[in-house]
Amino acid sequence: MQYDVIIVGGGIIAAALAESLALAGASVLVLEAQNAGAGVSAAGMGHLVVLDDNPAELALARDGLERWQRRRAVLPAGAEYRECGTLWLARDGEELAEAERKQARNRTLGLDCKLLGRAALYAAEPNLAPGFAGGLLRPDEAVLYPPAACSWLLANAQALGARLLEHCPVAELAEGGVRCADGREFRARAVVLAAGTASPELLPGLPLKPRKGQLAITERYPDLVRHQLVELGYIKRAHAATGDSVAFNVQPRATGQILIGSSRENEDTGAELNWPLLGEMLELAGSMLPALRQCRILRAWTGLRPATPDGLPLLGPVPGRTGLWLATGHEGLGITTALSSAALLAAQILGRKPELDPAPYWPQRFHQLSGSALHA
Amino acid sequence: MPEAVIAELPIRLNGETVRVPAGITVAAALALAGQQALRLSVKGAPRGPLCGMGVCFECRVTIDGRRHERACQRLVADQMEILTHD
Numbered sequence: 001m002q003y004d005v006i007i008v009g010g011g012i013i014a015a016a017l018a019e020s021l022a023l024a025g026a027s028v029l030v031l032e033a034q035n036a037g038a039g040v041s042a043a044g045m046g047h048l049v050v051l052d053d054n055p056a057e058l059a060l061a062r063d064g065l066e067r068w069q070r071r072r073a074v075l076p077a078g079a080e081y082r083e084c085g086t087l088w089l090a091r092d093g094e095e096l097a098e099a100e101r102k103q104a105r106n107r108t109l110g111l112d113c114k115l116l117g118r119a120a121l122y123a124a125e126p127n128l129a130p131g132f133a134g135g136l137l138r139p140d141e142a143v144l145y146p147p148a149a150c151s152w153l154l155a156n157a158q159a160l161g162a163r164l165l166e167h168c169p170v171a172e173l174a175e176g177g178v179r180c181a182d183g184r185e186f187r188a189r190a191v192v193l194a195a196g197t198a199s200p201e202l203l204p205g206l207p208l209k210p211r212k213g214q215l216a217i218t219e220r221y222p223d224l225v226r227h228q229l230v231e232l233g234y235i236k237r238a239h240a241a242t243g244d245s246v247a248f249n250v251q252p253r254a255t256g257q258i259l260i261g262s263s264r265e266n267e268d269t270g271a272e273l274n275w276p277l278l279g280e281m282l283e284l285a286g287s288m289l290p291a292l293r294q295c296r297i298l299r300a301w302t303g304l305r306p307a308t309p310d311g312l313p314l315l316g317p318v319p320g321r322t323g324l325w326l327a328t329g330h331e332g333l334g335i336t337t338a339l340s341s342a343a344l345l346a347a348q349i350l351g352r353k354p355e356l357d358p359a360p361y362w363p364q365r366f367h368q369l370s371g372s373a374l375h376a
Numbered sequence: 377m378p379e380a381v382i383a384e385l386p387i388r389l390n391g392e393t394v395r396v397p398a399g400i401t402v403a404a405a406l407a408l409a410g411q412q413a414l415r416l417s418v419k420g421a422p423r424g425p426l427c428g429m430g431v432c433f434e435c436r437v438t439i440d441g442r443r444h445e446r447a448c449q450r451l452v453a454d455q456m457e458i459l460t461h462d
Contacts, residue, residue, distance in 0.1 A: 217438075219444045220418070255418050296444045 002187045003029045005349060006178055006203065008170045009194035010036030012146055013327050013334055015153035016342035017192060022160035024350055030154070030162060030185055031171035031178065033198065037150030040196045040334065043303020045215065045251055045259055046146045047228050049086055049334045050138070052105055056312055056360035060337045060344070062111070063285070063356055065141065067339035078148040080254040086124065086141040087116075087227035088234075089248070089288070090133045095232040099136040103233075106138070112137050121144035127224055127291045136232070143228055143251055146335045170195075173202050176323060180245035187207075191351050193318075194327040196334075197306045207366045208314070208329050212265040214278055216296040220256035225289065244274075246281040248288045258295065260285045271302055307331040309366070315345050319369055325349060326363050387456045394454055403428065403435050403447035406460070414447060414460045438462040 005021050007014045021028045026083025030036070049067055050061040068081070075081050090096040099115060115139045116124060121135045145243040152165055172179040177187035193199050200206040231248040247260035263281050265274065278300055286293040306329050308314060314329040327345050330337060340356065347354035363369040381389050383398040389409055396405040403425045406414060413422035425435040428448050435447040438459040447458075 221443060294442060 002189070004188060004191060005190045005193055006031065006186055006188040008173070008174075008178060008191045009023050009033075009196060009198075010164065010166065011039050011041040011152070011194065011196055011334070012037060012039075012150040012153065012338045013196075013330060013341055014192075014194040015150045015157065016338040017194060017327055017345055018157035018162045018164075019153045019160070020295040020342040020346035021349065022157045024346060025351065027164035028111065028157060029188065030164045031170050031180065031186070032164065032166050033164045033195070036130045036154055036164060036166055037147045039198075040303050040305060041150050042147045043213070043301065044146060044305075044332065045216070045249070045261055046136075046144045046149075046253055046335050047086070047249075047251060048142045049228075049333075050111060050141065050143065050336070051333070052102065052109070052111075054311065057296070057333070058109070059356055060313070060340050060361070061333055062109075063343075064333075064337035064340035067343070068142065068144070068336075069140065069338075071339075072142075074131045075144070076148060076152050077144065079152060080145040080148065081142055082144070082252075082254050083140060083142045084252060085137055085139040085227045087121075087229050088138070089121075089128070089229060089231045090134040090135055091131070091231065091233065092133050096133040099134060100234050102136055107109060111138065112140055125226060125229065128229075129288055129290050137227070141228065143253070144335070145254075149335070149338075158310070170202060173324060180341040188323075190323050191323060192325045192327050192345070192349070196328055197304045199306065199326070199328045203318070203326075204313075205368050206326075207309055207368050208306050209266070210269045211307040211331060212263075212270075212274075212302055212304055213261070213332075214263045214273060214281060214302050216278065216282065216297050217253070218258045218260070218292075218297050221258060221291075221295055222256035224291055224295070225252045225258055227252055228238055229289070231288070243275055246277060246284050248284050250285055250289060250292075257298075258292070260292070260297075269304060273300055273302060305331045306334075313337070313341060313361055314363045314369075315341055316348065316358060316364070319364045385452065385454045387452050387458060388455075389458050390460060398452065400452055401448055402437065402439065402445075402450045402452055402456070402458060405452050406437070406447055408440070411460060414459060 002027040006029045090099045096369040116135045169180045169181040171181045197210040229250045234247045242266045246263045251259040314326040318324040344354045384395045412424045426432045430449045436444045439445040
């Protein structure tokens, strides 16, 4: 049988895309090498956040957040959607001035936000260490549990007729279809590579590098933290050009557990924990939220974010390869932008006009993808 | 023959003072006080001591303000504050 679209990968981007395409009446086959949603989709925090440092990133994240918000009522309870808001913390006057600039930018964009002075900040988060100058609250941002959201999207797609094959690694992207490791071949008019950090194995030369991160989760400590807390210094720490870094990023889960992040490593691509870096991350978290030092950590783990050189995802056709599309490279914003990425790409695959301008995310912006380098 | 004298000490259990034998574990003290369920699981099911040796983490209670202490791994102490279902 010939499918309309084969999606290689079964993470949240693939799942959302499968749902969008199936909803439009397309026949869809999803091929997942291992367990759907168990890769980078399961490793992250599930923080739905709109970062405003780049117009294209902002547009996709904002559309993504709004799509999650609109579907909030129909999400399953297991997806643990909680509108806890994001609270950006300012440690000093300089960061508070940045919070004010961020507030002005957000207001121009029509994004709801509230500047908190010292007293309001401590009323909102009484367990913070002393010494913070204030904060900026983005009240409508949320958190969810990505593996459950991913399963839900896939189940929706399947209910609309999409087919999911797990434990079916793809060995080769052929003309007009794919060949699986077990020898099976499937044909489709369009093939979408959405395999996260595994994507370059099928398309060598793809400008995509894994950026490793670590998280830890505690036992249940209800009310210790109320908002997703991020330091305003996050961007400068997290996007430092080279080297390993940690940033303060703490999230209250629906269960009362506390998720503690975050870290970035550019060279290490193994699954093992980096204990010294984990120590630095926890030390930073403890310095900002001293009560955390009394908390029992249940589990710590790593994940590999699929990162592009310019921080924007690869969403669009592969130049010179008829019928081959990319949907990967979301780094840390794949959960936030899953629904917007899916809508954007599905429209293009189906020959419709997308709601957002698709050009900033097209793969052809990279010279590796603009010429003949990837031709089979 | 006179009965052996067992030293007792007071602990505070969910706000009430009870006297328990010195040298026993918190889990044993809670059993003597008739408390079987010590906490609720994330889905609301009652949980209590199972392995009695610090492995299963089912007997967690709050001791002196510290949450998630294993009752089977702590000995009672004078005026120890114990909260179940916290």
